[in-house]
Amino acid sequence: MSTKTIEEKQYLIRFRADTKSHLTVLDHDICNTNCPDKLCTLFCPGEVYKWEGTRMQVGYEGCHECGSCRIGCPYENIKWEYPLGGHGIVFRLA
Numbered sequence: 021m022s023t024k025t026i027e028e029k030q031y032l033i034r035f036r037a038d039t040k041s042h043l044t045v046l047d048h049d050i051c052n053t054n055c056p057d058k059l060c061t062l063f064c065p066g067e068v069y070k071w072e073g074t075r076m077q078v079g080y081e082g083c084h085e086c087g088s089c090r091i092g093c094p095y096e097n098i099k100w101e102y103p104l105g106g107h108g109i110v111f112r113l114a
C-alpha cells in the first residue's frame with residue numbers, strides 16, 4: 021500500500037461551496053483583544069481563517085469539515101455548522 025503525502029491527499033478533495041457561510045466568527049473584538057496568537061489560523065488544515073487587521077476573514081469555501089475550530093477556539097467564538105445538504109467538501113477515492 022502506497023503512502024500519500026498531505027499535498028497528494030489534497031488533490032483528492034473538491035468543494036461544492038454554498039453561497040452562505042456555515043462558519044461564523046461571533047465577535048471579532050474577542051479575536052483582537054483576547055487571542056494574540058489567532059489560534060484558528062494555526063490549527064485549521066484548510067487555512068480558512070485569515071486575520072486582516074481588525075477582523076477575521078472566513079474562507080468557508082475551503083473548509084474540510086474536520087470540526088477542529090468547533091472545539092479549538094478557546095473562547096467558543098466560532099459558530100460551527102455543517103454546510104447545507106449537497107454542499108461542502110467532496111472526497112474522491114484514489
Ligand code: SF4
Nearest residue numbers: 051055058059060093
Ligand atoms: S481561535 Fe477563536 S478567539 Fe482566537 S482568533 Fe480564532 S476565532 Fe478568534
Ligand code: SF4
Nearest residue numbers: 064083084086087089
Ligand atoms: S472545520 Fe476544520 S477545516 Fe473547517 S474551518 Fe474549522 S478547522 Fe478549518
